[in-house]
Amino acid sequence: ETGVTQTPRHLVMGMTNKKSLKCEQHLGHNAMYWYKQSAKKPLELMFVYNFKEQTENNSVPSRFSPECPNSSHLFLHLHTLQPEDSALYLCASSQEWGAQPQHFGDGTRLSIL
Amino acid sequence: AQSVTQPDIHITVSEGASLELRCNYSYGATPYLFWYVQSPGQGLQLLLKYFSGDTLVQGIKGFEAEFKRSQSSFNLRKPSVHWSDAAEYFCAVAPDNYGQNFVFGPGTRLSVLP
Numbered sequence: 001e002t003g004v005t006q007t008p009r010h011l012v013m014g015m016t017n018k019k020s021l022k023c024e025q026h027l028g029h030n031a032m033y034w035y036k037q038s039a040k041k042p043l044e045l046m047f048v049y050n051f052k053e054q055t056e057n058n059s060v061p062s063r064f065s066p067e068c069p070n071s072s073h074l075f076l077h078l079h080t081l082q083p084e085d086s087a088l089y090l091c092a093s094s095q096e097w098g099a100q101p102q103h104f105g106d107g108t109r110l111s112i113l
Numbered sequence: 114a115q116s117v118t119q120p121d122i123h124i125t126v127s128e129g130a131s132l133e134l135r136c137n138y139s140y141g142a143t144p145y146l147f148w149y150v151q152s153p154g155q156g157l158q159l160l161l162k163y164f165s166g167d168t169l170v171q172g173i174k175g176f177e178a179e180f181k182r183s184q185s186s187f188n189l190r191k192p193s194v195h196w197s198d199a200a201e202y203f204c205a206v207a208p209d210n211y212g213q214n215f216v217f218g219p220g221t222r223l224s225v226l227p
Contacts, residue, residue: 002156002158004156006156042217042218042219042220043203043217045214045215048214056214090156090157092156092157097213098207098208098213098214100207101147101159101162102157102159102215103159104149104156104157104158105156106154106155106156107155107156109154
């Protein structure tokens with residue numbers, strides 16, 4: 001138990017669907033992150049939120065839309081995804097943005113049909 | 114910009130044997146260094162971290178790592194591997210200031226033979 005919970009654990013969706021991934025942490029952390037982990041590729045940082053403000057968007061396509069309503073919750077809204085978006089999406093949090101250990105959730109395994 | 118390399122993509126060891134996973138970084142100053150482990154179907158779990166002080170760092174699950182500034186390395190070691198150690202291991206680097214991102218290495222997959 002890392003203190004970071006992601007739901008759902010698995011998601012299968014068609015390219016025209018709209019779905020959302022949810023991440024929740026009760027560690028009192030102020031920074032939250034979305035990563036994409038594809039087979040045989042390094043972890044890719046997608047978004048960073050620090051005190052609910054987006055501080056990083058690493059050229060992520062607009063079909064991925066993050067939302068951070070408060071420091072404990074982070075969402076990733078998905079629409080019109082492509083097959084290459086199939087991956088494990090990991091959420092992480094840390095006390096502050098930067099040189100702090102990041103605590104990861106178990107991820108959402110996303111499959112695009 | 115900082116970077117991290119893990120030269121070994123896949124390592125296989127026998128149960129009970131010793132283990133060393135290599136990590137090299139490129140950064141102008143002394144960064145903060147981390148090792149994470151990812152078991153199949155799970156997220157990344159922090160094994161240990163180095164910020165400053167003693168260059169030999171003890172972590173969970175019997176792992177340790179040694180920071181060597183002269184070699185820009187932060188290798189992970191375990192004296193006796195257990196079958197449950199089979200997983201993917203990631204080295205990560207963060208600059209020594211806030212507001213910057215981690216850089217993760219590509220990972221080393223560890224297989225353990227019975």
